[in-house]
Amino acid sequence: MNGKILIAALALLALGACDRKTPKPIVPPAVETPESQSPAIEEAPADASSPSAEEPAPQTPIETMADDIDWPTTKLHAKIVTSKGDMLVDLYPDQAPKTVANFVRYAKDGHYDRLIIHRVVPGFVIQGGGFNKYFNERPTRDPVPYEGDNGLKNYRTTLAMARTMDPNSAAAQWFVNLRDNNDQLDHYVNDLGPRYGYAVFGRVVGGMEVADAIGAVPTGAGGPFPSEVPIETITISRVDIVEDAP
Numbered sequence: 001m002n003g004k005i006l007i008a009a010l011a012l013l014a015l016g017a018c019d020r021k022t023p024k025p026i027v028p029p030a031v032e033t034p035e036s037q038s039p040a041i042e043e044a045p046a047d048a049s050s051p052s053a054e055e056p057a058p059q060t061p062i063e064t065m066a067d068d069i070d071w072p073t074t075k076l077h078a079k080i081v082t083s084k085g086d087m088l089v090d091l092y093p094d095q096a097p098k099t100v101a102n103f104v105r106y107a108k109d110g111h112y113d114r115l116i117i118h119r120v121v122p123g124f125v126i127q128g129g130g131f132n133k134y135f136n137e138r139p140t141r142d143p144v145p146y147e148g149d150n151g152l153k154n155y156r157t158t159l160a161m162a163r164t165m166d167p168n169s170a171a172a173q174w175f176v177n178l179r180d181n182n183d184q185l186d187h188y189v190n191d192l193g194p195r196y197g198y199a200v201f202g203r204v205v206g207g208m209e210v211a212d213a214i215g216a217v218p219t220g221a222g223g224p225f226p227s228e229v230p231i232e233t234i235t236i237s238r239v240d241i242v243e244d245a246p
Contacts, residue, residue, distance in 0.1 A: 062212075064156035064180050071203060075244035076100070078107060078202065082117065083235040084213050087176070088206035089159055095150045096201035099161055099170065102144045103201065106172050107239035111138060117214055117234040118225070119175075126214045127162055127175040133233050135223025140171040152200035154185040157211075159202035167196035176204060176211045 072092050080087040093100040106112060112129055115138065119127035131137050146167040154160055158177050161170035175198075177185075187197035204211060214234055222229030 062156060062179065065153075065182070066155035066157050066180070066203070069153075069155070076104075077242040077244075078103070079240040079242060080112075081237040081240065082210065082214070083233070083237070085210035086207050087204050087210050089202045090205050091202045092152065092200075095152050096147045096199055098144045099147045099199050099201040102141075102170075102172075103161075103174065104241050105141075107241050110238070111140075111172055112236050112239040114238075115236045117230060117236065118222070119228050120215055120217055120219050120230050120234075121228055122215050122219075123179055124181065124215075125175040125177055126211055127173060128234075128236055129162075129173040131223065133235065135225075138172070143169045143171045146170075146196065146199065147201070148197040148199040149187040149194075150199065150201075153182040154198060154200055155180045155182055157204045157208055158200045159204065160185070160198045160200045163198065170199060178211060178215045 071090070072095060074090050074092055074094075076091040076093055078089040078091055080089060091100050091103070106129075114132060115128060116131055116133050117126050117128040118131045118135070119125070143163075144161075148167065152158065154177050156177050156179050159174055160177065162173040162175055163170040185198045188195040214230070217230040217232050217234065219228050220231050221227060222231075
């Protein structure tokens with residue numbers, strides 16, 4: 001099997017595996033890191049107290065096709081409050097009405113209060129909305145119908161629903177795309193029929209540096225998961241829904 005096709009398949013399986021009532025083992029990370037691009041581990045300089053040694057290296061902006069998109073206007077927003085900082089999200093009820101209504105209801109009911117980001121794949125996604133710090137899965141309502149064909153793409157900064165292999169199985173868990181994952185995660189139709197994707201229903205418009213910081217946390221085994229769990233507990237304090245004044 002072609003390596004890129006295999007990687008894409010693993011990515012789809014991994015996103016679905018975290019939103020099941022009975023947790024299943026997660027496949028290995030879906031991100032391909034060529035050896036030539038792996039960061040080198042160097043010894044600290046002898047004069048570590050010098051100002052130049054303390055200054056962080058400048059961060060290179062991550063390119064994304066999301067910057068070239070004319071995103072829908074909306075009066076509905078969410079603030080995801082985490083132990084790493086806040087993320088402000090635009091929600092798109094016109095494009096994903098059932099998904100947005102589902103997310104808003106979970107947020108207002110307090111479902112997301114004191115949960116954790118339970119999955120981090122560097123350079124791919126961060127995922128939460130299902131488990132508390134003891135890895136107890138919070139009960140969910142019936143899943144929402146599939147809205148992955150709404151035209152919104154899984155570009156970096158977007159918020160999308162996690163699900164199992166059943167396209168109509170999205171419940172409460174969501175993920176933030178850390179890179180342009182549209183090739184792997186978008187709805188697609190060809191002569192063989194549809195390839196079901198993951199429903200984008202919002203976009204991080206403030207605090208994407210928080211998502212990137214979470215995405216840089218080292219991971220390992222935790223709870224029922226053999227890998228991809230942040231070693232540092234990342235808490236979701238709550239999700240606030242914000243509506244613009246009429």
